Amino acid sequence: MSYSRGGRSDDRNRKETVKTPQQEWQEFLGELGKRKPQPPKIYSDLLKDSQLVEIDRMSITIFFPDEKISGLAKSQSQKIINLLPSNLNRGKIICGVLGTEPPQELPPASIPQKRITEMIVKSPLQELNFACFGQDKNGKDLSQPVLKRAADAEKKCAKLYERLTEKTRLLAGNPDYLLTIKFPWRMRVGGTRGFRELLLPALHTVYGIPYIPASSLKGIVRAWARKHHHELEADRLLGRLDQGLGTVQILDAFPTAPCLSVDVANPQWHWSKDAVNYKPEPHPLLTMERPELLIGLVLTSRGKNTEDIKIVKLWLKQALEGEGLGSRISAGYGKASLKPSLRYSCEHKFSLWTQGMYGVEPPSGENNYRGKAEFRPTSVRGILRYWFRAVALSLYTPDVCKSFEDELFGVLGKQGKIAINVDFNSTTVNEPYHYTGTICLESTEQECLDLVSSLLTLASHLGGVGRGSRRPLHKLNGRMRGTHWVVDEDCCLEYESLKWRQLLKTVTDCFLAKKQSANRYTVSPGQPGKRRQDVLDQNTQILLLQSTDQIIPEAVNWATQGNKNNVRGTALTFLYSSEQYKGQTKDRQGNVFGNPKVGGALETPSYVWIKSIFPRANDPYQVVTIFGADYEDRKVFTDALKSNGAIKVWPFPNL
Structure with a gap:
């Protein structure tokens, strides 16, 4: 002293x-x-x-x-x-x-x-405070195991959550003054800057566990009230710095049970000057997984009327369900329901059969480790962003394309004009994994909503979503590969070139309705090791090939039929028929096979997308998209498909 x-x-x-x-x-x-x-x-x-x-x-x-x-x-x-x-x-x-x-x-x-x-027994905050970040002597990042230890520590705090839940009930004093809200996926509420400037979750300074500060809850209620023209009433209920205390106090909210989980953000395509290059960069982070929050409200010394609590409670529920809580809300985090918050919206039913979507724990060959599969709404946003670039780079200069992308999808610190939320259910079957649900698209403008809706239709007709999105669902070397993604089942296109050309023209028209362009551009997808964004330009070809005896995925006995040609389909069977066509692979003995100039090198995206379409059970076909089809090895593959009856729907005349 x-x-x-x-x-x-x-x-x-x-x-x-x-x-x-x-x-x-x-x-x-x-x-x-x-x-x-x-x-x-x-x-x-x-x-x-x-x-x-x-x-x-x-x-x-x-x-x-x-x-x-x-x-x-x-x-x-x-x-x-x-x-x-x-x-x-x-x-x-x-x-x-x-x-x-x-x-x-x-x-x-x-x-x-x-x-x-x-x-x-330690809290997540203790684990992070005593952790060493950075890299080990081999250059391996140390952050993921540190975050995992923090999440593991939180699992031992169940008793603490029980006591805090009871404390909230006692402070509220009345069951009607409590709001319980569940989040169907993940939530990120930032607290402090951590290693690599990553935003760590808000961790209580006393208890060391994740929580939602009362100030955050008060902020979203006030924002909701302002948006719905209740600002003066919000000032009375919640108070203002220049007007003093309000009549209702919102308490800090704690999850009712341990929910901290290691998540990952894994951007794979990155702008570099005038090109979009392929370079996966996984960044582990902490989120709350499917949390249930108990939120308490009490009257302040100024509060006399219990109706005030009912009003704030209703606003809080509407804000959490409509607006969401925390960061990355437009990518599916922090929404308690699919209720749209933007002016224009539409919903699309979907089914997905997949080899598995994975976050921070992907499968590996070591000890047959299967990883931790989960449906990830961010994958839907990612695939729409991929197809946005595929179209936009054929219509605009790179500078215009990038600014258009930022305007639509947003950038750090600024929300875009669209939001994508997914409500989903999963089954217990894991070979393949099966998910059903609804994709809700929202936008501040009708033109932007039309554009992203057309992209969703295009994406679901040309490929899948998540891991294995470039291949139809099948088995290869005893392992599940690929996806089968159906959006708006009644809208699946028939095997008919005119309808396909109408779809492709509709997508282009939606882009031009929002941002005009009189030019057309061609962009090389690059070579193995220097992979660039795929672009729907005049050097790309989209072909339709009938696959009359193909079995629809839900009817396949995957234990006995998964590797059969009538499951793979005509186009995929043809791709696998020659070392000249299929992508580069490695067997368990380390021998390398395939042609990296057609199907893609190891850990490099293939230049060929194949999608199975089942408009009717007895009339299936496959769509083959070949990027850089003018390249000699891919041109041989393209010509071979045409000689086997494939019809071309892109590019069409006068493009």
């Missing part, structure tokens, strides 16, 4: 900084080389690249760059303890290696087991 000359506390000019254990560790390392007398150099060499991971009353956990240094530090642990300052000194050092999980240490037998259990 500092004092003024008069003997009084003078805290006004004094600012205290609370340091994290990691900051204290870095200070210790910096001071180690300045000590008099100098400690042996071996200790400064051992510790110079170390990171503090965790500290409690009994031990301190330090990670080192590799196993060798970690082992040497462990052998010298007592001498290292003797060097530590009092704020870091513990009776034991636990040594680990960067990029790995912390070592599991057995508790001393002298400490009762119940006490140990209470000690090891």
Whole structure:
């Protein structure tokens, strides 16, 4: 404590900084080389690249760059303890290696087991505070395991959620003053800037668990009231800075049960100057998965009428269902229902059979790990954005295309003119995974709604959505591949070139109705290793090929028929019939097969899309879209399809 000359506390000019254990560790390392007398150099060499991971009353956990240094530090642990300052000194050092999980240490037998259990229960905020981010010695990102440990810690907080739920009930004092609201997918409410400037969820500073601050709830209620011309009434109910307290107080809202989950944002196509290049960049993040919130309301000292609470409760419910809560609402996060909030809207029923959509845990070949499949509304937005660019880059310059895309889909910090929300159901069947539901498209303008609606029809007729979207559903080497996506089943096009050309013209007309262009452009999709955005230009061909004996996916016995030609369809069977046509693949022995100039190299999107259409059970056909069909290897494939009866519907004359 500092004092003024008069003997009084003078805290006004004094600012205290609370340091994290990691900051204290870095200070210790910096001071180690300045000590008099100098400690042996071996200790400064051992510790110079170390990171503090965790500290409690009994031990301190330090990670080192590799196993060798970690082992040497462990052998010298007592001498290292003797060097530590009092704020870091513990009776034991636990040594680990960067990029790995912390070592599991057995508790001393002298400490009762119940006490140990209470000690090891940590909140997500504690896990993040004591975490080391960045990269390990092999350049592997450390953020995902850190976020997973935070989510795992939250799963142990069920009792805390129960107590906070009960506390909210007691504070509200009346069941009519409570609002329970469920979110069907994920929600992101930002709190603080974290590593890589990623917005971490709002974590309560006392309890350390995710929550929705009362200020956020109050903000969306006020925004809803302003939008629906109730601003003066909102000022009376909620108060204003220049007018004082309102009559109703909204309490901080907590989930009723653990719901923190690691999610991923994975943009795959990126603008680079005048081109859109393929480069997947997954970014893990924390979200609340399918949370249920209990929101309490109480009268303030100014509040006399319980009707005021009923009004605010109704507004809050309407705001959460219509406007949503948190960030990325236009991409499907934070909406409690499909109720449209923009002026123009339409709904489309869909069914999807898929090899599996995946977030942060995709399947891998290691130990036959299947990953964690989930329907992701963001995939619908992503596929519409892909087909938007495919059309727009054939009509406009790259600069115009990019500004048009930002206007429609939005950019960071600015909402676009459209929003895409999905209500979905899943079945217990996982081979293939099956989802049904409704896609709700919204827009501030009718022309924009017409454009995105036409894109949805086009996307569902040319391919699928999510993982495997470029191939019809089938089995290959014993594994499920591809998707079958049906939107507005009654609107599936017949095997008829005129109707297909009308669809393609409708899509183009919707773009030109919003933004005129007198020119047409051609854009190369690039080569393996330099893959660029696919464009529906004059070098792209769309072909229809009858597949008369093909079985519709819901009628397939996937255990016995999945790899049969009448499941794959005529076009896919033809693609697989020659090494010259099919994409590059690798067998389990590591042998590489296929032609990367036609089907695409390993981990590179194929240049060929194939979609199965079943307008009637006895009249199926397949649509084949070939980007860069003027390229010699793809031209051979295109000509071979035509010689087998395929008809061309794009490009059509006078384009």
